[in-house]
Amino acid sequence: MLTMLSSFARFARIAAIAVVAVFAAADMAEARAGRGGSFGSRGMRTFSAPPVTNTAPRPAQPIERSMTQPGQVTPGITAPRPGATAQAAPQRRFGTGFLAGLLGAGLLGALFGAGFFGGLGGLGSIFGLLMQLALIGGLVWLAMSFFRRREQPAFAGAGAGQAQGAARSSLPGLGSLGGGLGGLAGGMAAGGAPATEEVVLSAADFDAFEQALYDVQKAFSDEDIAALRRLTTPEMVSFLSEDLAENAKAGVVNRLSDTKLLQGDLAEAWREGDDEYATVAMRFSLIDYKVDRASGALVEGSTSEPVEATELWTFRRSRGGPWLLSAIQQA
Template identity: 40%
Template sequence: MRKFRLSSTALALLCAISLGTLGTADARPGGGSSIGSRGSHTWSAPPRTSITPGWARPMDQSATPRTPSGYGSPGYASPSPMPGYGAPAYRPSYPVRHPFLSGFAGGFLGAGLFGLLSGHGFMGGMTGGTSFFGFLLQVLIIGGLIAFVLRMFGNRGQRSPMGMPSSTGAPPVGNAGGSAPVTLTNDDYMSFQRLLLDIQAAWSAQNMRALASMATPEMTGYFNAQLSDLASRGARNIVSNVQFQRGDLSEAWREGNLTYATVAMRYSMTDVTTDSMGNVIDGSSTEPVTVTELWTFVRADGRGNWILSAIQQAG
């Protein structure tokens, strides 16, 4: 009998060693990673909340390709230059850029040509030395004024109101993907809390059909891969006694006929991973842990329910 107990202990130890690389400390749904998609906001950092004062961790896995779309939105890294960025900006013609100065110079020359056509000569004629030198003086004064005004307007066009060099040619800043903010209701927040609890329960029961009804196909695929990996190692993760503590909306927006909502949620739970014989590999069935994550939900406007679209780790 003693020999059998030693064999069981040795077997449990071998299982623990073989599962050492599994990272079971974060074996809950999502595996402690940042996974999923947030539409055009996937590669932009969610706005901070009172319970997530730091930036969320970028996506470790996502079906959304990382592109420079959404330029100017708060992201995790500087986006790649947009096509044509930094190239010389289009420079309109002089009359378009300076319509008032063009009219002034044109009026000055037009007055001289009108004098020639009317028989009075350029600037009323030059019948004597005094008139000639007076004409030259007028030309010099008016020419100097024109040069001064042109220089002043040219400098203003190349500098920002604060005197710093302008970023001519930079793409305009706007909402990523043309998204528009939306307002949520109390029913929406209740749905988020219910999904948090139901997804944890379906996860512990290894009920993939239930998970597929509460998550996008992308998230369902991640859950399936994670559960399959645990099963192939002879392990099982059980999350129980889930208690929602606090939530805070990070952002909610609409893209086409889809509405997204990213919510920071803090909850406690008992998170334990066992082997095929029920021996605890990691975690505790008695000591609860507290987790803060950002969950993104999506739904089709006017039809369907909220479903999970992404999980991101906070801090």
């Protein structure tokens, strides 16, 4: 009997470690343009979290590098109300909070030999152990079911038919703009974002966002500063140029190729004076590796195995001009 109980206890610990590893692995992928960081400016919303979306169901990482200062107000724009914050609605924090509670309440306890009710020493019976296993199994099942539902695209996936008219987006995964803007309205109300004017986007806008994904990655891979100036804001050119300079100093070249958009949707779109902003979530894959600048020998990554990343890209345009990439945030 003791041998059986010991086997059950070991199984619970192994299951706990496996669950922790699964969720940790989901955060490993990073895009190389910008070194997987969060940087740039989103106007008045630079330090406000974009609403979560089907493509990026978790809150985005805060912007770490920006020329915009906290509290800076664009001329002609009404400042946000005192006390307005970028806190996400409680339901948006459910995934993170649920995992934290899952790990804190039971899984970490199982790792150290004490479960939800203090382990075998607490109850001294098979009933206590079975209750631990049942609760751990139930919580793991709930967690996996929740994330499977969140990961299922609510809109057309990559390879779906082209959108029809201005009411549809041609960005794979975006589906109808009505669905995307519905999420935008809810996110703004709950997030306490500045009271700026909403913007309705067309299919052509989403075509531009998708093309920018490919063009920016290629320009970064080619170390083409002139192309980056055409595609991004001066601030983003500065940050990306710094990354390229660091690669040159290290004697390597970061090669990016075969970029493919897998899923995308709109987080929010708004106007500040003469400028319009749009933040879109994009999950994409690409070949990402580094080679020695002199010899061309592979230094890091794979020349054949793609990696995936999920990022939120913010674009800005002034007075009807072209959309320029103004910020990247990790999901």
